[in-house]
Amino acid sequence: MSLDINLKITDRNGVTHDIVAPTDMAMNLMEVVRSYELAEEGTIGICGGMAMCASCQCYVKSAHELPEMSDDEDAMLAEAFHVEDNSRLGCQIQITPEIDGLEVELAPES
Amino acid sequence: MITTDILIIGAGPTGLFTVFEAGLLKLKCHLIDALPQPGGQCSEIYPKKPIYDIPAYPEILAGDLTKNLLEQIKQFEPGFTLGERAETIDKQEDGTFIVTTNKGTKHHAKVVAIAGGLGSFEPRKPLLENITNFEDKGVEYIIKEPELYRNKKVVISGGGDSALDWAIFLSDVASEVTLIHRRNEFRGALDSVEKVQELKNLGKINLITPAEVKGILGAEKVTGVVVEKKGEDGFIIDTDHFIPLFGLSPKLGPIGSWGLEIEKNAIKVNNALDYQTNIPGIYAIGDVNTYPGKLKLILCGFHEATLMCQSAYKRIFPDKKYVMKYTTVGGVDGFDGTRKEAPKAVVKAIQ
Numbered sequence: 091m092s093l094d095i096n097l098k099i100t101d102r103n104g105v106t107h108d109i110v111a112p113t114d115m116a117m118n119l120m121e122v123v124r125s126y127e128l129a130e131e132g133t134i135g136i137c138g139g140m141a142m143c144a145s146c147q148c149y150v151k152s153a154h155e156l157p158e159m160s161d162d163e164d165a166m167l168a169e170a171f172h173v174e175d176n177s178r179l180g181c182q183i184q185i186t187p188e189i190d191g192l193e194v195e196l197a198p199e200s
Numbered sequence: 201m202i203t204t205d206i207l208i209i210g211a212g213p214t215g216l217f218t219v220f221e222a223g224l225l226k227l228k229c230h231l232i233d234a235l236p237q238p239g240g241q242c243s244e245i246y247p248k249k250p251i252y253d254i255p256a257y258p259e260i261l262a263g264d265l266t267k268n269l270l271e272q273i274k275q276f277e278p279g280f281t282l283g284e285r286a287e288t289i290d291k292q293e294d295g296t297f298i299v300t301t302n303k304g305t306k307h308h309a310k311v312v313a314i315a316g317g318l319g320s321f322e323p324r325k326p327l328l329e330n331i332t333n334f335e336d337k338g339v340e341y342i343i344k345e346p347e348l349y350r351n352k353k354v355v356i357s358g359g360g361d362s363a364l365d366w367a368i369f370l371s372d373v374a375s376e377v378t379l380i381h382r383r384n385e386f387r388g389a390l391d392s393v394e395k396v397q398e399l400k401n402l403g404k405i406n407l408i409t410p411a412e413v414k415g416i417l418g419a420e421k422v423t424g425v426v427v428e429k430k431g432e433d434g435f436i437i438d439t440d441h442f443i444p445l446f447g448l449s450p451k452l453g454p455i456g457s458w459g460l461e462i463e464k465n466a467i468k469v470n471n472a473l474d475y476q477t478n479i480p481g482i483y484a485i486g487d488v489n490t491y492p493g494k495l496k497l498i499l500c501g502f503h504e505a506t507l508m509c510q511s512a513y514k515r516i517f518p519d520k521k522y523v524m525k526y527t528t529v530g531g532v533d534g535f536d537g538t539r540k541e542a543p544k545a546v547v548k549a550i551q
Contacts, residue, residue, distance in 0.1 A: 131490075132465025136318055136450055138496075142245050143449065165387035168359045169446050171327055173382070200327065200449075 095190035100151075101128045102196050111185045119194065120146035120180035133199045139181035144170035146180035147197035154192050156183060171200040202279060204230035206512055207299055207309030209286045209455070212240020214486030214501030215315035216269040221509040223276030224532065225522065230279035230307060232286045232299070234320035234453075239266035244321055244448065253499060265498075275534025281305050285320050287454045295481055302454075311481055311512040314460075314467060315501070316488040318450035326357065326444045330416055338422025339442050348441075349374045355425050355437055357413050358445035359383060364392040366445065371404040378406040378437055380413055380427060416442060458482075466490035474511030475504050481515060483508045 097109045099122075111122045120135045123146065137143035141162040147170055150156065156178065159167075163182045167173050177197065183189065206222050208215045211233035219229040235244055239262075242251075247263030254260055260268075284301035289312065291297055299307045323341030325331060331339060343349075343366055354374040356367050359381040365388070367379040379396065386393045399405040408429060415426035417436065424438045452465055460477050461468040467484035469475045471491035475483050485508050486501035494500075513522055531541025 130464060132318070132452075137241075137245060140246060140249065161387075165360070168381075168383050168385070168387050169324075171324070171446075200324070 095187060098193040099128055100195040102198060113185050113187055117185045118181050119183040123180060129196060135181060141166050141179050141182055147177055148180050148194040149174055149197060150176045150178055150194055152193040154189050172197045202230055202307045204228050204309050205516060206311045206313055207307050208313045208315055210315035210317055211238035212317045213242060213265060213269060213498045214505050216273060217502050218313055218315060218505040219273040219276050219278045221506045225509055225513045232281045234285040236283040240317050242266045275538050277535050285453060289458050310516045313508060314455060314484040314488055315486045316455060318487055319452040321448040322451050324446040324449045328416055334416050334422050338440060341444060346373055351375045352440040354441045355439045356443045359386045361388040362445040364388040364396055367405055368395050371399050380408045380411050382410055382412050384409045463490050475508045
């Protein structure tokens, strides 16, 4: 079985990137965005991935079943701006085989 | 004017540890931080989160790390300018610097060390077109003087602890308190949520959910806000103050316009040598800097602070020679005359 999955990530300029992400490195979606430099350094994952800044907010465009929101993520999204019904924090989405083919769009910087 | 050897901008872990390393070299430090307390992110964002990669601590809470760092530097009597943001820097003819804060406090230093982490934490502002026109004219992001709101109408926006706590507090001060939140659920402490519910039932807090403030009205100062509640037409609430409380967000802030070389929102430094920026005498250490291979880790900030202080010493005392000593050998001399050293073994002469 392949250890890599495919993701479609639309950046803040509206450009969609087809990304290959490893499932065996304990990465999350925010870290994938950072490692592929899809958003300017310092504008994403500011809190380091603790669901405390909402800089990695993204809109989930595909129908994947994602892990349930933790209280921390829910609380952060309650305070964040540009929040939509399909908003999630990238740092709370682990890269696992189950999300192969996931399509997301980065929320605007705020 | 506050005078010091090293002016440290940022009182997070790296800034605090700089005081210790500078103290070993008998250099005096003063710290400026936009937050009202030292500790940076560790105190403000995650004081209760454990950190696992601090050497010799298998696990330490971020708040305890700050507490320990403050204890470790106490003997070097650092000065603090807290709750103020470093705004401008002026290089003097003799190579020293004057740094002025947003409140006009001036600091004169031989060397400046920027340890600003991710930047200064600034209130997260709602995305309202004209909001900046009303700042300090009825729009406040931080409540500093509750008496300002005595017998005034106040609208608070937000759903976290700050919004709940201030709504409760001001219900006894203001003539009218309205709390607006985008959701029906609040994510603050249970006690606070229940207290707001109780005050709402008593008619002391006007609670509007799920709703958002979509506009600010007024000419010279705020006179009202436009509110949109889900499923209803927009309406206006007359108010004297609009207080949006949506937490804090880090920004590089005024440092970004000091003429420093910036790359990807961080300050470029000479990491091969001493973490100096493109302006001699100004260093950048910790998360705020960048160089090839940079890692944003607290322990890397500590290392950078140590090397930076050695370079600062040479800059301040170009004619003096300093030999690096281990604290196990030389002990630690506090500025207050205290001395810490390992007990010496008793040596008995052989007859």
